Amino acid sequence: MDHEALTPAEPLARRTSPSYEDIFYEGSEKEYRKAIQIAREYVSQFLQKNTTPFSGIKPANLSAIINEIDFDTPLESYESLFEEVKAIYVDHATAFHLPGYIAHLNCPVAIPALAAEVLISAINSSQDTYDQSAGGTFIERKLINWTGKQIGFDQNCDGIFNAGGSQSNLMGLLLARDYYALTHLKHTIKLAGNPPEATKFRVFVSDKSHFSNLKNASIMGLGEQAIIKIKTDRSFRMHPGRLEDAILKERQSGNIPIAIIGTAGTTDFGNIDPLADLANLAKTYGLWYHIDAAYGCGLLLTDKYRHLLNGIELADSVTIDYHKSFFQPISSSAFIVKNKLHLNIIKHHADYLNPPEQDYEELPAQINKSITQSTRRFDALKLWCTLRLMGKEKLGDYTNRIIEAAKETAIMMDADDDFDLLSHSDMGALVFRYSPKHSKGYDVCKMNENIKKAMFFEGKALVASTKVNGEFYLKFTMTNPITTANHTRNILNIIKKHGQNYLQSI
Template sequence: MSNTMYAELPQSGPDLLTREKETYPDIFHEGAAAEYSKAITGAHDLVVNFLHRNRKPFSGIPAAELKAAFAAIDFDTPLPDYESLLQEVQELYVKHATAFHLPEYIAHLNCPVVIPAIGAEVLIAAINSSQDTWDQSAGGTLMEQKLISWTCNEIGFGKEADGVFTAGGSQSNLMGLLLARDYYATAYTQHNIKKAGLPAEASRYRIFISEKAHFSNHKNAALLGLGEQSLVEIKTDERFRMNALLLQEAIEREISQGNIPIAIVATAGTTDFGNLDPLAEIGRIAARYKLWYHIDAAYGCGLLLTEKYRSLLNGMELAHSVTIDYHKSFFQPISSSAFIVRDKKYLQLLRMHVDYLNPKDEDYDDLNQINKSVTQSTRRFDALKLWFTLRLMGKQKLGAYTETIIETAEKAAEVIALDSDLELLSYSDIGVILFRYAPEKYKGSDLSALNQYIKKALFNSGEVLVASTRVNGDFYLKFTMLNPLTTLDHIRHILQLIKQHGAAYHPKN
């Protein structure tokens, strides 16, 4: 190589470092502190304005109007500065973002978030650790493992328990059914599904769920190659909880038909009713028939934090696996969830080694969290949010929030039950209330159409957001209580608005 060619190579030293800092101010590095501060300050101001200006959970903007505003966006033409960017985001997103933190938001399973966890988000995004292997997140790995261990202990599992943070409850439920399927095949027929695919008898595998279980069970059964036909839905009792007697009868019936029961999925906190299946009784049935027992506690996991209501989770310790959603009931920002197993040996079914990531000859194999994951390699350090929360606030304060929510929901249900214009469908173990507006003057009318009108009117005004569902074909309004700031006075105000909109309804002849 000639001297001329050598001369074309960049030279080291202060001049090169200066050029790099000037050329790459947008990259997060030691020379970009000022740019970082500018971006963070702008985002901070947007959030503060969001808190100060929002007085109702939704702006009420029509979808067509908001879509029209997006039509003018051209990604080929960057904006000139942060001020322009933040103004655009304010108009297109922040102004119309759903405000989960307001007491008038009682629609879906979205909780208000605690401030320490929001602070953690700044570190998570900036440092950008990946939780798949030890060499990518040393301290982060140990923090995650410590929090998993704490969760295992709260459930009532022993020292052999383990788990991993996940993106959400649906993913954790997928992992539960995956282990149930592969554990049965390996333990009882010595068939390795990971290597050989589904065995011929897999078409006869049966998984028992409540008729009110989360829809992810159906999606996951399809993804696992078992199909929805593998799911046996068990009827519920008057509180919409799995009927354990009918469960046992269903297991016996499937066996008599030549099918192969492999698992039971119980729900600790149904989406539509906030009630818990009889976990201990189901656990005993699972043990009697040697079935994998998974508990979907994505919603009900918040009961772990309380002294007053913790007994509702009795029997959770009998499960082989558990779904936990910290971002539903621990007041954490999305996403923050976990999949927990009673014995870490079950996670061996997920393990796979590759030389470029987690080779078998590593001396820290038990510190590679990717060995416990099924659908994520690169993975955010979401555990830091829960670490911030527990270390600064403690379990007791979070538990007090949950107790407040349950007590407010109980009082709200009583108010609805005593109101002659309203019809309460069911009481809740946690905080979901199903009811409908059904005054005497509308008896004989289409009550579903009436309540659909009310929900739409509330949404279009943005003043209150409620959810809805259908039970036996009938349309009901739904309150989902996840905010300790929502008081009984808020509930009374919301009910008054429901009545006002209902009174304005004119049924079609």
């Protein structure tokens, strides 16, 4: 194709709108600058004009608008395009950056990371091989080594950025399974599939661990039967004594324990298993030890609360979610192993991509460490820009603020007889419900369900929910360093208002 014939100054006759094809050649800067400028204005409006975390729009109304759009009729300009996007997305997007959002594990994001997103998307490097990423390869590797050092690993650690904690947990469980089969059964699962003994493999988690453990066991052909849930203690942490009893019970039943998965920051309660005690049991019984620190990894940033992760350095592998606790945009996650040689278990070669004869010291290939992604975004640049401009200490201060605001909020709830708080949190997740003692004859679960729904469509403050022993509870998930106890006090008052409205309606 003749590039000169496609310049913006000489558009093809069939073009009646901006030269969208211009992105495909070197003269596209003008078109790019215009599109980015308009998009930037809409981001600015989103940040400046939003005062509540949600518009309150009903799903039926929003889907009806979107279903009317006809892809066969292109829009005439970037202005009309972004006006449409504003109406169907921006105006109703959940604003995680506002203190009234206190629902899920969605942190507000650091501006240096947003700037990095512009470079990442436009340049569009792929992190699988050096010839597609160049400096990106070494930036990612340096950040992996830095994270390993924060964990307490030495220079023998390694890892890879990936899409999220569930994927990292899958890698941890896969290595645990394959390592056991290789070392104890002399069986290579990569080549021969699961051995007959795999039906007896058992992995131990707390009953408050992430659901991805069950999904991953199913994906790997072990079945959910392989996951043994250990009842947690009163603070919703894995109980080491019950864990050891379960390991011995499974052995006596003829099953094969292969791994322990500890949780550093449960999704519901934000509490951390006794990591060092679990490590001792893993060592005693020769089990792989994986720690899911997708939530609790933020403690690596703070000197004040870093001790809560003591024992994480004893793990064989660790899940890190920068997009939960390092103030990074989705997606930014990593899987880290203590011993880089363990990643050889999952290495595969393709002649067109990473042939076995290549010198990987000269031309490194991150794809050798990945199980589910060949083409992979350069998400590491976001964390690089954040750390280089803001530094660990400032990010750690953000973590301190979150934890301390959660502590103040927990004390506030404890002092109010109308709230039942189940547990204080190591991080910032508080599970509770509104249960006014002076009122009688109401269903506490139905009332709290009603409160959550009413708050969602009102849009002033958003909270999450969960079930504990079959009972419905509300949940605060505090990930925003600007959220203070004054904000949470206001949200508790909103909860009371909707609770009283419910009581008056029954």
